[in-house]
Amino acid sequence: MKKRLLIIGLDCAAPALVFDRNWELPNLKKLINNGISGKLRSCDPPITIPAWLVMATGRDPGELGLYGFRHRRGYEYSKMWIANSTAIKEKAVWDYLGEQNQQSILVGVPPSYPPKPVRGKLISCFITPSNESAYTYPEELRQELEERFGPFRFDVTFRTEDRSQVLSEIYKMTESHFQAIEYLIEDQDWSLFWLVEIGVDRMHHAFWKFMDKEHHLYQPGSPFETAIQDYYQFLDEKIGRLLNKVDQRTSVLVVSDHGAKRMKGAFCVNDWLIEQGDLVVIEPPQKGQSIDNLKIDWSKTRAWGWGGYYARIFLNVEGREAQGIIKPDDYETARDELAERLKAIRGPNGEEWKTVVIRPQEYYPEHNGDYPDLMVYFDDLYWRSAGTLGYGKLYLQENDTGPDDAVHDYDGIYILYDPEVSGGQEKEANILDIAPTILKLLSGPEVPGLKGRSLV
Numbered sequence: 511m512k513k514r515l516l517i518i519g520l521d522c523a524a525p526a527l528v529f530d531r532n533w534e535l536p537n538l539k540k541l542i543n544n545g546i547s548g549k550l551r552s553c554d555p556p557i558t559i560p561a562w563l564v565m566a567t568g569r570d571p572g573e574l575g576l577y578g579f580r581h582r583r584g585y586e587y588s589k590m591w592i593a594n595s596t597a598i599k600e601k602a603v604w605d606y607l608g609e610q611n612q613q614s615i616l617v618g619v620p621p622s623y624p625p626k627p628v629r630g631k632l633i634s635c636f637i638t639p640s641n642e643s644a645y646t647y648p649e650e651l652r653q654e655l656e657e658r659f660g661p662f663r664f665d666v667t668f669r670t671e672d673r674s675q676v677l678s679e680i681y682k683m684t685e686s687h688f689q690a691i692e693y694l695i696e697d698q699d700w701s702l703f704w705l706v707e708i709g710v711d712r713m714h715h716a717f718w719k720f721m722d723k724e725h726h727l728y729q730p731g732s733p734f735e736t737a738i739q740d741y742y743q744f745l746d747e748k749i750g751r752l753l754n755k756v757d758q759r760t761s762v763l764v765v766s767d768h769g770a771k772r773m774k775g776a777f778c779v780n781d782w783l784i785e786q787g788d789l790v791v792i793e794p795p796q797k798g799q800s801i802d803n804l805k806i807d808w809s810k811t812r813a814w815g816w817g818g819y820y821a822r823i824f825l826n827v828e829g830r831e832a833q834g835i836i837k838p839d840d841y842e843t844a845r846d847e848l849a850e851r852l853k854a855i856r857g858p859n860g861e862e863w864k865t866v867v868i869r870p871q872e873y874y875p876e877h878n879g880d881y882p883d884l885m886v887y888f889d890d891l892y893w894r895s896a897g898t899l900g901y902g903k904l905y906l907q908e909n910d911t912g913p914d915d916a917v918h919d920y921d922g923i924y925i926l927y928d929p930e931v932s933g934g935q936e937k938e939a940n941i942l943d944i945a946p947t948i949l950k951l952l953s954g955p956e957v958p959g960l961k962g963r964s965l966v
Contacts, residue, residue, distance in 0.1 A: 512701065514760040515951050518749055519619065519706035520923075521558060522714050523766035525549050528923050533739050537750040541762060541925045544933035546965060549921040551940045552768040554868060555820050555885060556918050559593045559637075561767035561941060562620045562706060566602040568945030568960035572870065574600060575879025578818065579637075582880050585830050588802060591880075594621050594637060603948045604628055604702055606955050612701035615694050618664075618687065619706050630700060633690060636665040636708045659689045668712040669912025673734055676716045680741070684709045688748050695755050701952050713741045714770040718915035725772040725915065726907065761928040761951050765944065769919035776896040776906040777855070777888050779815040779823075780804075784899070786851065788813040795900035798910065804899065808833035813848060813883075817897025817910065819918045822882035823848070845869065845883055852886055858905040863889035891917050924965075931966055939965055 528538060529547070541547075553564040553571055560576035563569075571577055576593055583589040591597075598621070604614035608629030616622065616632045623634035625647040632647040633655075641661040646652040655662060663686040666679040684707060691705050719725040720734040753762065780801050783789035790810035801814060808826060812835065816822040825848075827841055828834040836844050849867040857863055865888050870881040888895060894917055896910035908914070924939055928951065942962030949957065950964040 515702050516762045517704040518764045520710045520766045521708045522711035522770050523923050524769040525923050535746040537746050541927045545927035546935040547925040548936050548938045550924040553941050556768035556920050559621050565941050565944040567600045569600045572874025572877040613699050614702040615700045617705040638664045668716045680709045713738050714916040715914050722772045758929050764925040766922035769921045770916045771919045773917045774892040776894040776910050778896045778904045779821045780899045797900040798898050799900045801897050817895045821886040821895035823884035825883045
């Protein structure tokens with residue numbers, strides 16, 4: 511009998527929460543006890559885009575040419591592009607399976623907007639502008655779903671102080687997702703069913719400080735103290751309902767693209783670059799001003815940066831940038847010197863940071879697309895990079911673009927239940943291992959050039 515695979519993607523699900531806490535998650539625990547599970551090392555950078563496509567293609571960010579949500583357009587100072595499905599040139603596992611006439615149903619796998627043809631069915635992901643956009647393949651699937659369940663909810667506004675509203679919206683969104691998922695899973699023709707629930711990520715970013723006593727903004731006795739636990743238990747029930755809808759020929763993979771941990775604060779990298787003399791401005795920045803509309807003296811500027819869960823640093827190179835001043839022959843020396851200064855940054859109390867600096871051209875065997883000159887994980891990712899300026903200080907207690915309690919971590923999770931594999935095994939894995947595992951489980955083709963190894 512032909513095997514099937516159900517992949518339950520939980521964006522940002524953390525090993526410390528799923529494996530280490532004594533939360534009541536009976537369905538996940540049953541899969542763990544009867545399967546193979548462990549930490550899943552994410553890609554670099556460990557963020558939603560590119561991580562899910564790294565998982566689906568078996569190609570690293572350098573091969574994909576995807577280094578985050580937004581990318582600088584060539585060597586322009588102020589032009590950028592936002593990643594979406596049209597940026598993906600490599601085949602995903604569902605493409606290979608489709609060539610064998612195996613059908614896939616995909617719900618919310620980033621980045622899947624705009625929807626591209628697939629042998630099967632697709633609902634696009636959280637980057638979909640609104641449910642007024644075309645968001646399904648085939649196109650008529652949208653009407654079929656909306657007639658039954660109403661408009662599909664893609665995402666929520668989570669960087670806001672109104673946490674009650676955030677919580678309500680996350681539950682409504684997740685219910686919307688699982689209504690469609692439970693309906694589509696009844697289709698008997700699929701070999702691969704892959705869903706991604708973004709609500710886990712949003713819960714972490716909006717509610718981590720209420721749960722974690724080590725968080726610098728922890729609020730004891732908050733009504734949101736168990737919000738994350740409650741949501742995990744809610745999802746566990748949803749997972750149980752899906753497990754009841756599949757048979758014994760169906761393998762199950764629960765997986766996350768990266769992990770999460772408490773945020774210690776945000777480091778103002780551009781203010782630091784101004785202090786260092788690398789970034790020269792024509793007018794002092796206003797509080798909270800974006801680097802995108804800052805008046806910069808490019809004739810004297812050597813470097814500037816973008817914010818996010820990691821910092822992207824760009825050098826101003828003669829002959830590459832329009833007003834570049836670093837001589838091409840001095841590029842490596844200038845970059846290495848700046849990298850050493852970044853690694854030497856200490857915390858607000860003089861504490862030593864474990865900052866990681868990546869040189870993309872050296873780190874990725876193949877480096878396509880618009881990559882920055884340096885990628886920086888401040889204090890091992892505990893500190894976000896603030897892209898805005900003008901605060902009169904380098905260290906912020908909060909994220910600079912709205913409340914955010916958590917940062918991303920290197921390790922996500924995986925739990926693989928295969929009826930033909932003995933359970934209770936623990937094994938660490940890499941995100942690149944997922945694509946070859948999927949293809950092996952579903953008797954897909956052997957794809958040359960994949961770096962990962964099948965887990966079964």
